[in-house]
Amino acid sequence: NLVLCSKGIPQTLATFELESFLDEAGCKLIFYLLRVARGVSLSTTCLLSGFQAIKLCPSISRWMDLHIRSPKCIVLCCFFCWVLHLLVNTCIVRYKTGPMNNKNMSMEKVYRYCYSYLSEILFSITAVIFLFTDGMCLALMLCSSISMVLVLHRHKQRVQHIHSSRLSPRTSHETRATHTILILVSMFVSFHALAAILSYWITQLQNPSQWLRSISVLVASGFPT
Secondary structure, three states: OHHHHHHHHHHHHHHOOOHHHOOHHHHHHHHHHHHHHHHHHHHHHHHHHHHHHHHHOHHHHHHOOOOOOOHHHHHHHHHHHHHHHHHHOHHHHOOEEOHHHOOOHHHOOOOOOOEEOOOHHHHHHHHHHHHHHHHHHHHHHHHHHHHHHHHHHHHHHHOHHHHHHOOOOOOOHHHHHHHHHHHHHHHHHHHHHHHHHHHHHHHHOOOOOHHHHHHHHHHHOOOOO
């Protein structure tokens, strides 16, 4: 919800030629909330998927005992994600300003209501850092989802004789769970990877077109929606 509100509403107003509706403080606040919300959404989704994978794998869950599967541990890890992203994104906000205080309109990129005055070196460093963290989250999500699918598939094979003895034609619980996991990870990886590619493409263009920016916003809002 925070991602959709902090990204969708300002971008919608900017589409109606209302780019100057935010001052510098408003721009910094909206961009900060967006970066924090996006980071927390990305990391907690991967984190909870990892907890699910650990819970489903008997060997791993026995090795890690019951502590990591407790609700307190999950809440603590989610809280750590919030604190981490709140601290990391404070330095990025320093280099954002509203359009009313910016004289160089050629700096407009993905966010029509905010402008960035990062140097090329600093921009490249931050891009690599965020690309690495996003890639790591996507990789963890893929690994945990694949491991869950494999565990469910093995479990389904072990109990195949039980399902075959039933007269009910309903789909097994393992199959339904596998379909849910595959749909989730497919949407997660597809939307985030495509959004990252589009954002990078826009930053490399001198004057990105309006339709390209709109598609980028739509794709970035896809998974939260």
